[in-house]
Amino acid sequence: MNQEHVQQLEAAIQAVAQRKVTNFYFVACGGSLANVTPAQYILDREIEIPSAAYSSNEFIHRSPKALGPSSVVITCSHSGNTPETVAATTFAREKGALTICLTNLVDSPLWEAAEFKLHYNYAPYGEALRGEETSMAILYRLVFGILQTLYPNEKYANAISSIENGLHGVYERNKALTLEAAKAFGRNYKREKLIYTMASGINYSVAYSFAICLLQEMQWIHSSAIHAGEYFHGPFEITDFDVPFIVIKGLGETRPLDDRAYDFCVKYSDKTILIDAETFDLEGISPDVRPYFTNLVAGVVLRQYAQHLSEETGHALSVRRYMWKMEY
Amino acid sequence: MNQEHVQQLEAAIQAVAQRKVTNFYFVACGGSLANVTPAQYILDREIEIPSAAYSSNEFIHRSPKALGPSSVVITCSHSGNTPETVAATTFAREKGALTICLTNLVDSPLWEAAEFKLHYNYAPYGEALRGEETSMAILYRLVFGILQTLYPNEKYANAISSIENGLHGVYERNKALTLEAAKAFGRNYKREKLIYTMASGINYSVAYSFAICLLQEMQWIHSSAIHAGEYFHGPFEITDFDVPFIVIKGLGETRPLDDRAYDFCVKYSDKTILIDAETFDLEGISPDVRPYFTNLVAGVVLRQYAQHLSEETGHALSVRRYMWKMEY
Secondary structure, three states, X not given: OOHHHHHHHHHHHHHHHOOOOOEEEEEEOHHHHHHHHHHHHHHHHHOOOOEEEEEHHHHHHHOOOOOOOOEEEEEEOOOOOOHHHHHHHHHHHHOOOEEEEEEOOOOOHHHHHOOEEEEOOOOOOOOOOOHHHOHHHXXXXXXXXXXXXXXXXXXXXXXXXXXXXXHHHHHHHHHHHOHHHHHHHHHHHXXXXXXXXXXXXXXXXXXXXXXXXXXXXXXXXXXXXXXXXXXXXXXXXXXXXXXOEEEEEOOOOOHHHHHHHHHHHHXXXXXXXXXXXXXXXXXXXXXXXXXXXXXXXXXXXXXXXXXXXHHHHOOOOOOOOOOOOOOO | OOHHHXXXXXXXXXXXXXXXXXXXXXXXXXXXXXXXXXXXXXXXXXXXXXXXXXXXXXXXXXXXXXXXXXXXXXXXXXXXXXXXXXXXXXXXXXXXXXXXEEEOOOOOHHHHHOOEEEEOOOOOOOOOOOHHHOHHHHHHXXXXXXXXXXXXXXXXXXXXXXXXXXHHHHHHHHHHHOHHHHHHHHHHHOOOOEOEEEEOHHHHXXXXXXXXXXXXXXXXXXXXXXXXXXXXXXXXXXXXXXXXEEEEXXXXXXXXXXXXXXXXXXXXOOOEEEXXXXXXOXXXXXXXXHHHOHHHHHHHHHXXXXXXXXXXXXXXOOOOOOOOOOOO
């Protein structure tokens, strides 16, 4: 790991350890919100201190009563310029909360707004990038670092070591493993006007991110992320032979929800696409924390699916009609 | 208010008051989850004790670490038979939590599973039903009753009095006020294959419920509930002149999010349908709590929209192809 990243993480983790924390808030917008939400899932399962995830503007306007000097607020914006997330960070800091930001851009408005600052690396699709320096790796390193400091435990040490030593190889190997499937997805689904996504537990936010960022935003394809447990209480009635669903199956505790949703979906939709964490090569990720890493791998795998969909539709993932082009 | 309901509520509220509560969980599936989620919003804004809402099976399998004897778990199932919600109630009770259920069916499995039981009334669309005896009224009466007992305050007393004395008239008057708009919606949108919904804050769950229950489940129309703040971070790129959006504008703290989303949406979609709480007749609801009641009225208004959509599509709201017809 890059020494600058290590020092930034250490400073943030020590600051958290020195407070009597009563709640954690994860706050961001869109794809960045999807990125930070898995950390809330991990805390929800691991510790009794409450945590919650909010879209930045909802956080500010809702103004949770419990937000205050004993809160830790973790915000994320790739550009460091998302106005709502910068405002949410300032808002939280004014309330006395400990603020930690993640961003790709040092010295950005978000960087200035937060008390503790974590930089992560990024590279355009296909260019070299170390897995342990990505946004998700830095976030996980922060969260497991906080857990390990507050409640030392072999599992948390294993998670940290998995990020630092295993994640990069896992990303590369699973991209290679799923390349042909990604190409087939692009060929077979390029005419679709709507593709649903479905998942549960820690993977739900990957389904959300694929629906709102890759499909709606970058391909102008209609979508909705359906929670695999909620599917049976309304959405499943929309299932038909020609309605496409991407179903993500995780590992561990919430997999039974994914299994059930997939089993139903594949029976009635001829266009059910399965992303199954059981088929991932997770060598290098400690077995006791693998369920917490499936979403990271599913995200990388699906990013490749989007790439090949885009190549087949001829609609580049970089094309926008509104975003960054006007005031809104 | 029905004396049986009053006694059930009083018993549940006193039980909560006698515990040192460290967290509240609201747990249900589909439309019932959408129903209970606004209570989480109210607690989030009003008190420092943390609260969260989960789909029942996610709750069980995620198994939040903080769930225990100092938790209050409020579950809801209309039929009282939803297996996941019955299981979630049993799961919570086994963990020592105080369990309170809401259901239309006395002596149902859910009724048996929970320690405290709240019955609510229901009537098919168009038949007589007292507003203060509906599921939302009983839930709100519970939540404001808990708040008033723990933190006595004129606002909470006003909310309780609004439910008991104002809600029924508000429902009836707003149904009458929006009848022509509901008919026009049915006529104008009967050919649509996809209709998005959008809202924020306490109204988000109305958008969710309309998307998954009324549109997907009961009309087989594709849909997704978009959070008005998230709209600008992905979903808005799908906006086009012929893409329908139902936008709900609330009152109070999160209305700026709704205003912004509506202003953008109406500029680029010729099919933007506005449900605006500012046009509701809220006489009888105390002004200091009106933002917390807009979702109840929006729900009743949209139920009427669905009715008239159904009359125009010829697809009765009672038709199902999978639900209750097979094992799943």
